[in-house]
Amino acid sequence: MYVAAFITDKPGAAQARDETRPAFLEYLRSHPAHPDVVVHHGGPTLGDDGESIVGRLIVMEAPSVEAARAFLADSPFAKANVFAECHVHAWDWMTGRPG
Secondary structure, eight states, X not given: OEEEEEEEEOTTOHHHHHHHHHHHHXXXXXXXXXXXXXXXXXXXXXXXXXXXXXXXXXXXEOSOHHHHHHXXXXXXXXXXXXXXXXXXXXOOOOSSOOO
16 A cells, blocks of 8 residues: 655754764665665655755655654654654555556
């Protein structure tokens, strides 16, 4: 199933996010503890100024919403306490679908 994660960062988490970003990006590419999760798209969401990072959107394929939540909970950003909110929902990918 396809899953979309809408994540908001905690206020004041910029330093932890910046320090953990390389590990988070590597985790999105390689996550042997979650072999059934495939990350298709992801990137930061921006504030009204169009520059400051306020969170991220991640589109992935996972066996279940629970598996996607576990994947995100094990991420370096989650472990560094960067996330204020993390909403994960099954998603009906209608346009631009891979494959």
